[in-house]
Amino acid sequence: MSEEHRSQIYHTVSLIPEGKVASYGQIADLAGLPGRARLVGLYLKQHDPTRNLPWHRVVKSNGQIAFPNGSDKAIEQCQRIMSEGVLVNNNYIEMKKYKWDPDLTDILYRLAF
DNA sequence: AAGCTGACGAATG
DNA sequence: ACATTCGCCAGCT
Structure with missing residues (x-):
């Protein structure tokens, strides 16, 4: 079951469109694992590059990058996300503008498989 | 097996 | 936007 959760999470993350961002909790919710934002972080940490x-x-x-400001990981994430056109201001992203809000019917269909 | 830990979240100043 | 506090929960030790 746990490995099922893992792949479900990875799959959900893979659906975030370029130029948009999602929160850990949001991914957990969409993956059918409400209340498990930290699990998303853990599995993401362990993901196969x-x-x-x-x-x-x-x-x-809140739009903040999870890594401490100035750390290598934070810098990498910053570069990656900005290369997709997402603006980052000292470790923060404007969620009003960049939050992924998937079409419900579409996402339900895509999550099914 | 009982804590500990953390790529979290919400609410408050 | 930043810091604190507290709640949360599964994986790790």
Whole structure:
């Protein structure tokens, strides 16, 4: 079951469109795992770099990048996300503007598989 | 097996 | 926008 959750989370993350971001909690919700935002973080930490998962499109619910400002990881995420046209101001992203709000019917269909 | 930890969240100043 | 506090929860040790 747990491995099922893992792949469900990865799959959900893979659906975040370029130029948009989602929060950890949002991914958990969509993956059918409400209340498990931290689990998303954990699995994302352990993701296989081989499959280029758009992990950089996941941030905190307030738009903050989860890594400490100035850290290598934060810088990398910053570059990746900005290369997709998303603006970042000292570790923060404007959620009003960039939050992914998937079409419900579409996302339900895509999550089914 | 009982804590500990953390790529979190919401609410408050 | 930033810091604190508290709640949360699964994986790790």
